[in-house]
Amino acid sequence: MTTRERKEQLELMQGTLDLLILQTLAFGKVHGHAIARTIERRSDEVLQVGHGSLYPALQRLLKSGLIVAEDGVSENNRKARFYQLTAKGRKQLSAESSKWERLTTAIARVLSPVVEEKS
Numbered sequence: 001m002t003t004r005e006r007k008e009q010l011e012l013m014q015g016t017l018d019l020l021i022l023q024t025l026a027f028g029k030v031h032g033h034a035i036a037r038t039i040e041r042r043s044d045e046v047l048q049v050g051h052g053s054l055y056p057a058l059q060r061l062l063k064s065g066l067i068v069a070e071d072g073v074s075e076n077n078r079k080a081r082f083y084q085l086t087a088k089g090r091k092q093l094s095a096e097s098s099k100w101e102r103l104t105t106a107i108a109r110v111l112s113p114v115v116e117e118k119s
Contacts, residue, residue: 017049017057018066019100022085022093025067031080032058058083066092 024030024038035058036049061067066089074080085093 017053018061019093019096020047020049021054021057021061021083022066022089022096025083025085025089026093029070029072029082029084031072031074031082033074033080035083061089065089 020039021035024035030038032051032054036051036054039047039049058067058069061083062069065086067083068086069081069083072080072082
């Protein structure tokens with residue numbers, strides 16, 4: 001990755017990573033590295049998820065009962081911890097997704113050019 005590409009990456013807003021992790025887990029059990037890679041790939045590499053932020057977020061989600069974890073073996077035949085949404089996590093994902101949509105719609109309205117009415 002070039003320096004220019006690094007500068008073009010965006011910092012995640014606080015709380016956003018939790019939502020992205022929950023969305024990634026909506027499709028089934030996933031281990032930590034795959035969660036990070038999925039978020040990066042689905043954002044066209046604009047969002048980068050470092051282990052220093054991923055694993056504390058996973059611990060926070062585990063502690064709040066939004067996800068559960070179990071040990072297993074990855075596709076590379078390595079020991080890995082797999083994470084999965086709980087019913088509470090699925091409900092939280094739905095609520096937070098709705099809030100996010102309302103927020104982004106409101107921001108888009110504010111940022112769009114104002115059309116003056118002719119009288």
